[in-house]
Amino acid sequence: MKLTSDQIKDNRPIPVTNAFGKHDKNSHVALAGNQNPGLSWDDAPEGTRSFVLICHDPDVPGKPDDVNQEGREVPADLPRVDFYHWVLVDIPANQRQIAAAADADGVTAKGKPGGPSPAGGIRGINNYTDWFAGDADMAGDYYGYDGPCPPWNDSIVHHYYFTLYALDIEGCGLSGRFGGPEALAAIEGHVLASASLTGTYIINPRLT
Numbered sequence: 001m002k003l004t005s006d007q008i009k010d011n012r013p014i015p016v017t018n019a020f021g022k023h024d025k026n027s028h029v030a031l032a033g034n035q036n037p038g039l040s041w042d043d044a045p046e047g048t049r050s051f052v053l054i055c056h057d058p059d060v061p062g063k064p065d066d067v068n069q070e071g072r073e074v075p076a077d078l079p080r081v082d083f084y085h086w087v088l089v090d091i092p093a094n095q096r097q098i099a100a101a102a103d104a105d106g107v108t109a110k111g112k113p114g115g116p117s118p119a120g121g122i123r124g125i126n127n128y129t130d131w132f133a134g135d136a137d138m139a140g141d142y143y144g145y146d147g148p149c150p151p152w153n154d155s156i157v158h159h160y161y162f163t164l165y166a167l168d169i170e171g172c173g174l175s176g177r178f179g180g181p182e183a184l185a186a187i188e189g190h191v192l193a194s195a196s197l198t199g200t201y202i203i204n205p206r207l208t
Contacts, residue, residue: 001041001042001043001044001045001164001166001193001194001195002041002042002043002195003039003040003041003162003163003164003195003196003197004039004040004041004197005037005038005039005040005162005197006037006038006100007037007038007100008037008039008160008162008197008199009197009199010197010198010199011198011199011200012199012200013199013200013201013202014037014147014148014160014199014200014201015033016032016033017032017033017035018033018034018035018036018037018147018148018199019032019033019034019147019148019149019201020032020034020107020128020146020147020148020149021148021149021152021203022203023152023203023204023205023208025205028068028152028153028203029068029149029152029203031107032107032147032149033105033106033147034104034105034106034107034145034146034147035100035101035104035105035106035147036086036098036100036101036102036103036104036105036119036144036145036147037100037162038097038098038099038100038101038102039053039097039098039162039164039197040096040097040098041096041097041164041195042096044093044096044166044192044193045166045192045193047168047192048093048166048167048168048192048193049093049167049168049169049170050089050090050091050092050093050167050169050170050171050172051091051092051093051095051121051164051165051166051167052087052088052089052090052091052121052164052165052167052172052183052187053086053087053088053091053098053121053162053163053164053165054084054086054087054088054161054162054163054165054180054183054184055084055085055086055087055145055160055161055162055163056082056083056084056085056160056161056180057082057083057085057148057150057158057159057160057161058080058081058082058083058159058161059080059150059154059156059157059158059159060080060081060082060083060150060158061074061078061079061080061081061151061154062078062079062080062081063078063079066078066153067151067153067154068151068152068153069153072153073153073154073155073204074151074153074154074155074156075155076155076156082180083127084124084126084127084179084180084181085126085127085145085146085147085148085160086103086126086144086145086146086162087123087124087125087126087178087179087180087183088103088117088119088120088121088122088123088124088144089121089122089124089171089172089174089178089183089186090121090122090170090171090172090174091120091121092120092121093170095120095121098119098120099119102117102118102119102120103117103118103119103123103144103145104144104145104146104147107146109137109138109140110138110139110140111128111129111140111141111142111143112142112143112144113141113143114141114143114176114177115143117144119144119145122174122175123143123144124143124174124178124179124180124182124183125141125142125143125177125178125179126142126143126144126145126146126179126180127142127179127180128142128146129141129142141177148160148199148201149203150201150202150203150204151203151204152203152204153204154202154203154204155204155207156202156207157200157201157202157207158200158201158202159198159199159200160198160199160200160201161196161197161198162196162197162198162199163194163195163196164194164195164196165187165191165193165194166191166192166193166194167187167190167191167192168190168192169187169190172186172187173186174186
């Protein structure tokens with residue numbers, strides 16, 4: 001199985017159009033285009049009954065102490081954790097693409113709703129839900145795609161793994177408020193094949 005994209009090129013920088021945040025010389029970071037990238041796939045294995053798509057960043061600082069703090073930089077050796085940017089389950093077996101900007105086109109303050117996505121499949125929640133939990137202007141449940149916005153003072157480049165799974169089940173049995181870990185647990189033992197693309201992104205101008 002092969003996954004391709006007109007926007008995401010393997011191990012190359014993700015376009016600002018597909019990012020949640022971008023560098024700003026005055027305020028460090030500003031909102032970006034936040035369009036989901038278009039994706040296409042082929043050569044699904046025989047017996048495929050549905051697909052699941054997950055995008056995650058494993059390079060997120062495990063401690064927030066230095067994150068986005070003036071005069072400080074997030075150290076490269078800090079332990080890192082997963083941050084889920086996009087979770088779509090129950091994508092129909094006959095679907096072979098997701099159109100650019102179908103699931104997200106611009107930043108939506110307080111998040112987007114769950115349930116069926118215009119891109120196909122069922123939206124899971126992403127980790128901006130946790131990130132904005134204490135922000136009165138942005139707090140809410142963020143379902144579907146929301147793109148990269150690593151700390152503006154991080155000392156490492158972040159990697160974004162877009163992974164498509166072909167499953168031997170028609171549905172994952174997930175609904176309501178679920179995220180990446182729940183989706184991965186639901187598909188365990190049902191994956192016939194997978195394909196991935198990796199994009200990179202950084203806001204820290206010292207690294208660009």
